[in-house]
Amino acid sequence: MSPQVHQYWPHDLVAGGAVNCRPGEEDVSDLVASIAAHGLLQPLVGRLTADETVEIIDGNRRLKALKQLFDAGLRLDHVPVVLRDAESEADAFEVSLAANVLRKPLHPVTEFEAFAQLADAGKSHQEIADHFGITLRNVEQRLALGRLHGDVRQAWLDGRIMGEAARAFTIAPPEEQAAYLANATRPHQLRADTIRAEFTRESVPAGRNIARFVGADAYRAAGGEFVADLFAVEPDFADGGLLQRLASEKLTSEAKRIADEERWGEVLLADAHEARDKWRWERLTKPSLPGDQRPTGVAELEEQLKALHAQVDQVDDKLDPLYDSEESDQTEIERLEAERRELEAEIDRVVTATQALDPDRAAWLIVPAEKRAKAVAIVGIGHDGKLSIERGYVKGKAASKPEPRTALPAPAPKAPAGAEEAPEPTRLSTALLDDLALTATRATAHVLAEHPRIAFAALVASQVAWGAPVRLNSEGRFQGPALGWPNREHGTNTAFGEAFRTCITMPEERLHQMVARFVAHSLDFTSKALLNHSLNSLKPEAVQDLRCALPAEQHRKALVGAFDAEAYFKAAPKQEALNAIADCGDDAGKHSKLKKGDLAALASRLAGTHGWLPPVLRGEIFDATAELPRVAGDVVPGEEADAPAEPISASEEHQSAAEAALQIWKDQEEETPEAVPIPSNYTQKTPDLRAILKQRGVTVPFGATREHIIGLCETSEPAAAEIEEAA
Structure with missing residues (x-):
């Protein structure tokens, strides 16, 4: 027997709370508007209880809307109800659940397309809003989503994009929407923030401090347009360039006003290059403002502010236990939250009023005029979008040119025989110092490779201390020694397993030699290892310790061989060549008028003859010159060449x-x-x-x-x- 439809007055029906699968207070304003416009399209489903009351098991939200319409006198009709035979609570709940599960909701795209069809059929936005009981802005938002490009709507239906991303697409015209979607090949490109950023590259969010500083009215008066974003609380400023110009003009005007009124020696804009060095400058102490000199009303405003903060604390003390309790009165929570918002708004008003009186300005004006005339004020935009003024800076002296950085400091000059004072050390360029550091790196690496014990010690020490010259975690082997030893190359075909098997079968002495060479490869004394603000920045004393550990004679030979005297004297100041000539025992004075090129050639020849090293390379370890064993066949200036060599024997x-x-x-x-x-x-x-x-x-x-x-x-x-x- 099929269930029969009965008619009841709305208030004769009872909502089935025990059998409803969607219990709780729900907003039914949308249903009120829909039923008022179209009537009840489908009967409710109910059951008779033991006391002959009709309990609704499917349609409780519609019943709630019908009761509201009845009470408002907008719908005084009976309500059709399909009565089911008496059944258990479980059966009734199953009916409620099935009704809600099988009632497939409209996809948002379908809903918004329907809104667009209504507008296309001639319905005004206001008529649609009245018909569905929603705001005009809600209608405009739904229409924008319903008129997205077809490809974007399909992507939403397919689940390729989410609702937030769809809302971001509404910023752009349909053709730009489709073009962006077609080129979006990576997941992050379909995120709402990425889409919004793509379509608003030149715009500035309304909440940014520069936008608040200029203000929407001034921006609009200058011809500025806003981004048409129906889902933003405040529209973005579309022309970032115009906004920046207006902000700069306003800041410049404020700087001129402050200079005229307060008579500072200079008023800088905060983004000026010079103002960025303010942290290097000294600052005058702001005087305390006597009570009788404070602007009228400041004291009262400060008292108001203090009282308002105390009231906020009291409200928070009441809210905290309500938030922690599961049985709290939601109405009381909402009332207290509203009270807190009102207090915060009042605090903002009082702060703004206090800033308008500018007690800070009054205090600084106590500074004598002659001091203000030598000081600087800096104006900028604060985080809150208000004018920021920093007063009382005193520029320091121009920073001296920093000394070139090197891990190989030269020893202090010594006074020559008969002189009381030592000469000023020659100032070398950063590039030349780095060339010398590279020379020292190569020479040290060459010697270190032949001394596994020292290499192992340096390796272990580098892993337990900062600032070591062994740079295993850097590109040291490419920027440092550049020796012709086996190394990884981009085109190498050697696999790790092959290399490992070779190493593991090497004699221990040979393996030690290889380790020493690779440690040598990792040395770096150049400025690239002098890392700024790093614990592991190369330390000069670490370089000195390693170099002093090497066999002195072998180390010096390597330095002399690696040192390019000709290139050095061409790049170094002329005085350095004269110093080298004197160190090699010649009279520097008689050569002082030579051209730099000729002087460099002479110094290079003498340096090669006497094994001369510049101060940076020898440090505190070696003397300037040393007589080393010569290679047969070399000619020393002032000496005759060796006799022709004996004929080579057949053997x-x-x-x-x-x-x-x-x-x-x-x-x-x-x-x-x-x-x-x-x-x-x-x-x-x-x-x-x-x-x-x-x-x-x-x-x-x-x-x-x-x-x-x-x-x-x-x-x-x-x-x-x-x-x-x-x-």
């Missing part, structure tokens, strides 16, 4: 290329890290066997010894002649 002539290369390689490693471009008693030509093999297409395996590399050269074509020539 020597047929010495294997491997033996010749190995001997020269050993000599080279003992004497100097790399060849230098000037004649010197301390250098030899370095055989670049790796380069020869690379030209022949021969790959040098990781971990190859010198003997292995020489053997590869011997077995590749062409063989011995090239090796001997390279050697």
